[in-house]
Every structure is written in structure tokens, then in C-alpha cells.
Amino acid sequence: MxxxxxxxxxxxxxxxxxxxxxxxxxxxxxxxxxxxxxxxxKGGVCCLSIKDGYIYFVKQYRYAYSKEILELPAGKLEDNENPIDAMKRELKEEIGFISKSLEYMGYMYPSVGYTDEIIHLFYSSENEVTSTARDIDEFMDIIKIKIEDSYRMLDNNEFEDAKTIILLSKLRKVLLKD
Ligand SMILES: [Mg+2]
Known part of the structure; x- marks a missing residue:
């Protein structure tokens, strides 16, 4: 039918x-x-970035939920922007990383019932650290959490943000292989 x-x-x-x-x-x-x-x-991007055994998150106030939420770095696409370029910009702005190994991890539909938003997912295992460059209305803390502790938190349902939960889940085998 x-x-x-x-x-x-x-x-x-x-x-x-x-x-x-x-x-x-x-x-x-x-x-x-x-x-x-x-x-x-217009869609967005999100990346799980690793440095010295830590996963880099940001914690920011999310007005819709009236509280701070722990998330992987992410951002919106500009008009006709390539997701890779957007991801590089957001990593630099939010956590000050220049990725040397941006790997595409597929995409997700965050809420199929009422939106056409697409979020492109990335993994970056090699990163150079520089300074952050936030937008004037963006306030966030960078939170680095050991890989094993991040997965303990995932298993204890401590993450709430969908893109964060999905990227952590997709990369479990890669990050916890030994
Ligand atoms: Mg953002």
C-alpha cells in the first residue's frame, strides 16, 4: 500500500x-x-571528540527544559553549509578543538513526528587544542569525562540528550575495545 x-x-x-x-x-x-x-x-551536526582518554562534553542551559544539559558539542548548519565545515566550526567554537580525523558516523532524525531536522554525526579521535570562540549568547562549560566513566553514565541513564546517547552508543565498540 x-x-x-x-x-x-x-x-x-x-x-x-x-x-x-x-x-x-x-x-x-x-x-x-x-x-x-x-x-x-536546516539541520545540525554533533561530534564525539577524544583527547588523552577523555570524551569532551559541554554543559549548557537549555531553555526548553529549564535546566543545564550535558551534551556532545553540536550546532546548526548555516544555509547550504557542508556538514563537515559546520562540524569543524562548532568544535573550534565550543571546545577549542581542531580535528585532524573527522569521521562521518551517519545521521539521525531527532523527532520524526513533527520535524524534518537531520543531525549529522561525527567522531574525532585526533584533536589539536586551541582557544574557544563562542557566540555572544552562548554560555557553556567544557566537561571532560573519562571514556569508561562516560559509558558507566550511559548505562545508568544519566544522559538525556538524544544525539549524545546515539553517538556514545554507536562508538561503544570502538572506544571500549580493550
Ligand atoms: Mg551548540
Whole structure:
């Protein structure tokens, strides 16, 4: 059965700086007319970086959840930006790393029910340390955690951020091999 839903009319409700909200009128495969609320987003990048046996995280206040969240360094894509270039920029800005070995680890859809956002995932095992260069409205602490301790925290459900949990999980075999 073809499960495709057809858009009859796309209605832009809000056109923001980082996302656009649409309320689209659609027809289901069995000919029912209904609406889909969709957040369109330019996408982002996230990287697990290693230096001397530590994984580098950032801790920042996330307004939507009203608390600080521990995450792997990440950021949004600029218009038509290559994910590799975006990832290099974000690593420099957030943790002051220049990656010498950026490896693509696939991508993820953070919330398929209401957004088309794609997050590209990376792994960087060789890094040169320089200074950070944060945006003026970005406040975060760099938190380095030993690889084994990071996995203990993962197993104890201490991470909350989806991209962080997924990248740690994908790299478990590589990082805990001995
Ligand atoms: Mg960021």
C-alpha cells in the first residue's frame, strides 16, 4: 500500500531564525483531509571528540527544559553549509578543538513526528587544542569525562540528550575495545 500523504496547501505559521512552523492541509492514502504541524529546520551536526582518554562534553542551559544539559558539542548548519565545515566550526567554537580525523558516523532524525531536522554525526579521535570562540549568547562549560566513566553514565541513564546517547552508543565498540 502506498502510504504517501499528499499536501494540498502548505501554510506558513511562523518563520523564525532557526526554524519555520507549518500547518499543512494534507490528504491521507484513504482520502481523508487533515492537518500536519511540521517544524522545518536546516539541520545540525554533533561530534564525539577524544583527547588523552577523555570524551569532551559541554554543559549548557537549555531553555526548553529549564535546566543545564550535558551534551556532545553540536550546532546548526548555516544555509547550504557542508556538514563537515559546520562540524569543524562548532568544535573550534565550543571546545577549542581542531580535528585532524573527522569521521562521518551517519545521521539521525531527532523527532520524526513533527520535524524534518537531520543531525549529522561525527567522531574525532585526533584533536589539536586551541582557544574557544563562542557566540555572544552562548554560555557553556567544557566537561571532560573519562571514556569508561562516560559509558558507566550511559548505562545508568544519566544522559538525556538524544544525539549524545546515539553517538556514545554507536562508538561503544570502538572506544571500549580493550
Ligand atoms: Mg551548540
Amino acid at each position: 502506498d502510504k504517501k500523504e499528499k499536501c494540498i496547501k502548505s501554510n506558513l505559521i511562523y518563520d523564525g531564525k532557526i526554524l519555520s512552523l507549518y500547518k499543512d492541509e494534507i490528504i491521507t492514502p484513504n482520502n481523508i483531509t487533515t492537518y500536519r504541524e511540521i517544524v522545518r529546520h
